[in-house]
Amino acid sequence: MSPEQSRRSEKARQAIIEAAFAICAELGFTATTIEAVAARAGVGKATIYRWWPSKAAILLEGVEARRDAAVGYPDTGDVMADLATQAANVMQLFDSEFGTIWRGLVAAAQTEDVAAEGVRRILRDSIDECVARLAKARDEGQIRRDLDLELVVALVHGPIHQTWLLGTRPVHPAFVRAVLQALKPSLQTPPACHEAGT
Numbered sequence: 001m002s003p004e005q006s007r008r009s010e011k012a013r014q015a016i017i018e019a020a021f022a023i024c025a026e027l028g029f030t031a032t033t034i035e036a037v038a039a040r041a042g043v044g045k046a047t048i049y050r051w052w053p054s055k056a057a058i059l060l061e062g063v064e065a066r067r068d069a070a071v072g073y074p075d076t077g078d079v080m081a082d083l084a085t086q087a088a089n090v091m092q093l094f095d096s097e098f099g100t101i102w103r104g105l106v107a108a109a110q111t112e113d114v115a116a117e118g119v120r121r122i123l124r125d126s127i128d129e130c131v132a133r134l135a136k137a138r139d140e141g142q143i144r145r146d147l148d149l150e151l152v153v154a155l156v157h158g159p160i161h162q163t164w165l166l167g168t169r170p171v172h173p174a175f176v177r178a179v180l181q182a183l184k185p186s187l188q189t190p191p192a193c194h195e196a197g198t
Contacts, residue, residue: 015043018041091176
């Protein structure tokens, strides 16, 4: 493929992802079709199927790119503050069209193999990133050394994602802070015990 062909192909690829995102955000996952994506992107269906096996695969690629660009773990030296910042960034992302698409993919993952594998892969990456930040905090003495770090990830993000997915209450920075404040005593290294009589 010549450089010019490569540029044209990348432009078409991005147009397809953007079209899929826009249609899914407007109509929902179920109503999104390859035909509609092809028409909006100005390409043929064969072009889409050359790169992706399904609409879920297109959307997953777009989700990964947007997630990587928007969500990461800062390192200010205060792991609790960094967890709060990262969780707030996740919530901001969920409040965009990304949230509509991610909710559709999570639902599709219950019955579709491509969606299920992609959702698990993205979640696995997110867990690994959080574990890495927690491991650094553990090594610095900010949290207990005996913690199961993957369990900590579930305790931090589980309430946030459940509340958001089920829509049981607004998820805003105050809620995120409340979750972390509730967990803080269990995560932090206890103060050194003083010998009796000192």
